[in-house]
Amino acid sequence: MFAYYLQLGLRSLRKNPLLTLLMVLAIGCGVAASMTTYSVFRATSNNPIPNKSSQLFVPQIDNWGPDSAKDNKGEPPNAMTYTDAINLMRDKRATRQTALYPAAMSVVPEDAGMLPFRETSYGWYADAFGMFDVPFQFGHGWTASEDDSHAAVAVIGRSLNEKLFNGANSVGRNINLNGRDYRIVGVADKWNPEPVFYDVINTNGFDDPIQVFIPFTRAVELKTPTNGNNNCNHDAGNGWDAWIRSECVWLGFWAELPTKSEADAYRQYLNGYAAEQQRAGRFRWAPNTRLRNVTEWLEYQKVVPQEAKVSLMVSLGFLLICLVNTVGLLLAKFMRRSSEIGVRRALGATRKEIYLQFLIEAAAIGLAGGVVGLVLTGLGVLGVSLVFEPDIAKLATLDVSLILLTMLVALLATVLAAFYPTWRAAQVQPAWQLKSN
């Protein structure tokens, strides 16, 4: 019976090619628009570290006071001062913790014929490798004692290792950064969480993977400037030392707190710390702190670009209009066949069979729309770079799951749109139709 209905459906589609083409194109356009924008939305709202997103936290401490906070809905600054970061590191109240910043590092190749080049570089603490689940191809991260001794050690990324050492195990060899030698202790395997949750402030969530990691303590000792933002509410004063002692915020900070009770305890600790700073006279206001995990942090920092949300909303509206349109056209199409339905009903077809027949016909339109939608989605994904930065655009891809989703949405949407017209078709009274003929 199914094959018969399918055949009937296909024949009726052929009978009215213009109307059919219209519906297929409308569904195709609607599905393609929403799937293209969804691909961007999906990439930007991805959970970058699913196993740990509820265990890694960003503490925030208000060191600027209510005057500055009122411009930001009472929120503390979204980065940390050197003073607070060092104090939190010293207190070690979390299972693991790290301060971090994008250090402006250039690689000077051994080969004098090659020019120096820039790589994405971060200064952070030994704990960070474990906290962020950085995988290693060779060797491992440095140790906490190397943090303490400001050791000249480095971990490099896989692609930098390929560039400098042809992919060989370079552990124990040296790399020249900003004119100084560092001993390589590890080569990180491909590690590229998207969005870049560990440094949203400076990257807006999207950047090239890190290729150079050095101890935070070493980077600060060498007065390595930050490659990221530096925000001050007052003049920092002259020179590096004045700057790192100032109230300027420029550091990221992460704490690993595996259980809820640990997170709660850390919250209390932060408030206690701020109260202590108040007592010491540094803060002239009550403690104002925050502790957000990865998911909350990405949400708070609005990592999903406004463009991604607005265009997703608009294209969903677009899909809705296409569906309303399809309802109308299907209605016209099905009602035109009232007499045919009447004959079939009079010859004994049940309502259920009419339902089945017309829903199958709609499904055929949906599938055709899906195929058109797939082609257009492919074009759309290629065109994503028109609207978004390359760092984001490259994340939008037409993979198997998106292909399946496109077909599914097209099919479901069309069948859904067909319900009302089908119901109307099934209401056709056999006797009345016959008589009127």
Place this chain on the structure above:
Amino acid sequence: MMQIKPILAALKRHKAGTILIAMQIALTLAIVCNALFIIHQRLERVQRPTGLVETDLMAIQTRFVGTEESKAGPLVKMDLQALRQLPGVQDAVSLNSYPLRGGGWSTGVRTDVDAKDSKAHTTQYFGDEHTLPTMGTKLIEGRNFRSDEIIEADPQAVPDPASIIVSKALADKLYPDGHALGKTVYIGDSKKPSTIIGIVDRLEVPWNGTWSDSFYENSLIQPVQLTSSFTNYLIRTKPGQLADVLKAAPAALVKVNRMRVIPNDRGVRTFAEVREHAYKGDRGMAILMGVVCLVLLGITAAGIVGLTSFWVGQRRKQIGVRRALGATKGDILSYFLTENLLIGVAGVLIGALLAMGMNLWLVTQFEMARLSIAYVLVGVVVLLLLGQGAVLAPAMRASRVSPVEATRSV
């Protein structure tokens, strides 16, 4: 218009179709209005002038390697010398930033040394007497810096300059009476006054995001050469020599000093490339919304054609009867046009409300501007015309139904 009553009676019998068309018109209006509004906003932003003469202009970004952050002053000087000597180069300057670059410095400015709050927000450009000629920015009052006024400074210890040049927008904000020249201002927390010695026509800030919209024309130039190891060279070439200098300049810099990094992706750019990159998102969003609008209008028109054709087909007999009873072709045509107009009006009324509701939601969610009523009005007219246009073909077909149809069964 005499036909309204019978039309309403007829529509009652086609509730589903009527509602569907009206709904489609309403939704389309809501989305098209908002999309047009977004397009307009974006295009307006894209067309904002920087205040620079953008032809024959290019930028190079460089960072010295192995030099202490505050000791690159002599290296920058050597670079500038090499750049200015290149054939094809008219002028060159070392700056911390320039319009549309994306990153830069910003601060508050006060006119009263004791004031707690700043009077205006501004960006700070640090440059020398070559800044204005290289940028091509027009001085409308006062004078340019003299070479003896330029001071060298560590970026972490920038002194407050005795003299500054400001953009007209900033001057007007600080001194609304229009006599800013020669007056003093206090930059950031400073207690030391800086005198405005020159006013330029226009100079944009380095950022072009919405967050900087409130001060995007407030700029000040300080006669300070930063000794940072990171710097941007802005180069004006002689007319038509941009392509040559684009190749020669980075090569010349590497020849002066190899221990530097000029990034591959955004290291060397013409200003046209800088502009294109800065506005890529805005332009793309406008194109996207434009395509959405066109396709949407097309689909809505097609939907109206489809449903009306169906109605015409259904009513052939009635049309025949009316024709037999003396109705002219024009009567039939105007019947369908009026019918569509009635549905259209209902649709656009709901649509206008939807459009404003949708905008209100966008305003709260994305801090977008309030939709102006003009967009809704334009949208209403466009959709009503679209509806009339779409219904024309089926209505013509209806008017050609011959009176003989009255005698036929279906």
